[in-house]
Amino acid sequence: MKKTITILEKEEWKNYVRNSLQHDFYHTWYYHSLDTTGLPLLFVYEEGENYIAFPLIKRPISDTPYSDLTSVYGYTGPISNLKFEQLGAVFLRQFRASFLAFLREGQFVSVFSRLHPFFDQHLSIAPMGGIHPNGKTIAIDLRxxxxxxxxxxxxxxxxxxxxxxxxxxxxxxxxxxxxxxxxxxxxxxxxxxxxxxxxxxxxxxxxxxxxxxxxxxxxxxxxxxxxxxxxxxxxxxxxxxxxxxxxxxxxxxxxxxxxxxxxxxxxxxxxxxxxKYFHLGGGLNFRQDSLFEWKACFSDLILDFSSWRYIADPVVYDSLLEELPLDKSADIDFFPLYRYQVPAH
The missing domain is CATH 3.40.630.30 (Gcn5-related N-acetyltransferase (GNAT))
Known part of the structure; x- marks a missing residue:
């Protein structure tokens, strides 16, 4: 069964996060209530007592009937009451089918979500494609x-x-x-x-x-x-x-x-x-810059940080790109690319 919880359904949102095995500050209702870039929502797929909950931000795409999904700033991605490997292949397959149906029904063109370096979230979404390496973050081991x-x-x-x-x-x-x-x-x-x-x-x-x-x-x-x-x-x-x-x-x-x-x-x-860990994060825009080096002075525990960049409707995605004065050969690290602000000359 799938359902969508909005930011107005405070207690229900809080319950799914509270009952998850692993979550962070960035998944909470409170943190999402601060977002002003779109409509925060929590997609939930559940069977019996087990569930996957995925917090996202819905944004309309101007002058179109379409929208896309992004994440709050920080480390989010899907969460569950179990480790993803414990949910089993059938459950994960049904979650993905349910999520894809949600994207079709909502006319969502793309999904962008920063993932959490400590959680095994890739097991739930990697088969759909779109996992993108974004650099490194640093943590101090308090154990x-x-x-x-x-x-x-x-x-x-x-x-x-x-x-x-x-x-x-x-x-x-x-x-x-x-x-x-x-x-x-x-x-x-x-x-x-x-x-x-x-x-x-x-x-x-x-x-x-x-x-x-x-x-x-x-x-x-x-x-x-x-x-x-x-x-x-x-x-x-x-x-x-x-x-x-x-x-x-x-x-x-x-x-x-x-x-x-x-x-x-x-x-x-x-x-x-x-x-158990003090997560210092990465550099500015997750580059290995002077801020990253400042943090690296504290610890040699370096984690891989990834994002999920999924194109749900390739035809509409490409048509939106056609409307922009973009150099198609340029290597621009931005997603979704149709929201890229082309610098003025």
């Missing part, structure tokens, strides 16, 4: 002793963390409205400095709602020196994976890089929260 973890840090990083402590930097776990407002100011200054779009300029209520959601364990951490907060992060722990969802440093303190001390402290707090 090993803390000192062994720190021995994996680059030597200069270990010294930098010691230096920050000597200078008087410290990390404090916070929860008051005043602390949330302080972090909001740090984060907003950080986003404006790097020229982020308005999408990343959140209201104070966004941070408060994040802190009080019942779908994951969230904590606010501030790095202080001489009583002044200069860096901070909202961390979220879902199942056994912790990540810094939002992180910012005041411009004047960037040369000291207090985020390095904060990252080390998160691994300690993550252990207390029961996390």
């Amino acid at each position: 090993i002793p803390l000192e062994e973890q720190r021995q994996k840090y680059h030597k200069r990083l270990r010294e930098k963390i010691r230096q920050l402590k000597r200078k008087g930097y410290s990390v404090r776990e916070c929860s008051s409205l005043g602390d949330i407002s302080t972090f909001a100011a740090i984060y907003t200054e950080n986003m404006k400095r790097i020229g982020a779009s308005d999408y990343y300029l959140f209201t104070p209520s966004y941070f408060s709602d994040l802190h009080h959601s019942d779908e994951f364990n969230s904590k606010l951490l501030l790095v202080e020196i001489e009583g002044k907060a200069v860096c901070g992060a909202f961390i979220v722990c879902t199942n056994d994976i912790i990540q810094a969802h939002l992180l910012g440093t005041m411009t004047a303190y960037l040369p000291d890089s207090p985020a390095k001390l904060l990252t080390d402290e998160i691994t300690i707090i993550g252990r207390r929260m029961g996390a």
Whole structure:
């Protein structure tokens, strides 16, 4: 049986995510409720007690009767109450047939979904084609002793963390409205400095709602020196994976890089929260850039990151491409390509 749950059906969405064997912060109703790019929906296929649930964002394609599906920013993909290998070949085949019928009935031209590096999601969708390697992400293994973890840090990083402590930097776990407002100011200054779009300029209520959601364990951490907060992060722990969802440093303190001390402290707090991994993520747009190298100083645990790029209606997909002034021989890493914004000359 298949069904589609919309973002208005809050408790039903939350139940499917809560009862899954593996999910992350990015699958939650709360995180999808923040999306403004389209209509969040949860496709569900179930037989008896077993199910696969796939969170997606529906977007209409202008001036056509068609739509497409994409995912929220982060690591999503399908989830289930069992490991995908435990569902069996027949169940997975029927899931795919059901999902393809859903695409036909909804006149969806394509599907794009970022997949989760820790989950075996490819078993459910790979036979349809479209799995695309997107680069690497980095995680810190919290299952090993803390000192062994720190021995994996680059030597200069270990010294930098010691230096920050000597200078008087410290990390404090916070929860008051005043602390949330302080972090909001740090984060907003950080986003404006790097020229982020308005999408990343959140209201104070966004941070408060994040802190009080019942779908994951969230904590606010501030790095202080001489009583002044200069860096901070909202961390979220879902199942056994912790990540810094939002992180910012005041411009004047960037040369000291207090985020390095904060990252080390998160691994300690993550252990207390029961996390097995601290997922640092990848570089900007998942390139192996300076941000990737910064993260690689903490760990040698590097994971493959993939996306699913599926063309459900090749005829319509190609017709949409024909309307764009694209160089057909150009190697453009963008999906779906008909949404690519051709640079103005």
